[in-house]
Amino acid sequence: MNYSKYEAMKQIIADMKLPDYRYEQIIKAIFSQHISTFERMSTLSLELKKSLIDTFGSSVCCTVPVACQTSGQADKLLFSLLDCNRVETVNLHYKKGNLW
Known part of the structure; x- marks a missing residue:
C-alpha cells in the first residue's frame, strides 16, 4: 500500500507510542512556522526527529x-x-x- 508522507508521519508517532499532538506540532512547524528541516523543529524530541530524518531525510520537502x-x-x-x-x-x- 502506498502511504503519503503525512500518513507515514502519523504511523511513526503511533509506533513510538507518542501522543497524537506530536503530529499537530509537525504540521504547525511545516505550514505555520515554515520550518523546512526536521532538525530545526524545536518542539519535537530528539528521538522523534531522528526517526523522521531516518525515514524521510533531513528536509521536509522532497x-x-x-x-x-x-x-x-x-x-x-x-x-x-x-x-x-x-x-x-x-x-x-x-x-x-x-x-x-
Whole structure:
C-alpha cells in the first residue's frame, strides 16, 4: 500500500507510542512556522526527529531544484522529485490592474 508522507508521519508517532499532538506540532512547524528541516523543529524530541530524518531525510520537502529561468514577465523553476518525475512552477509578474 502506498502511504503519503503525512500518513507515514502519523504511523511513526503511533509506533513510538507518542501522543497524537506530536503530529499537530509537525504540521504547525511545516505550514505555520515554515520550518523546512526536521532538525530545526524545536518542539519535537530528539528521538522523534531522528526517526523522521531516518525515514524521510533531513528536509521536509522532497524536491531538488534543477533549472531556473527568469524574465520580466515570469520566473520558472524546474524541480526533480524523489521518484524522478519533474515539476515546473511558474511565478507570473504583472502590474496591478494590468491582467491582460
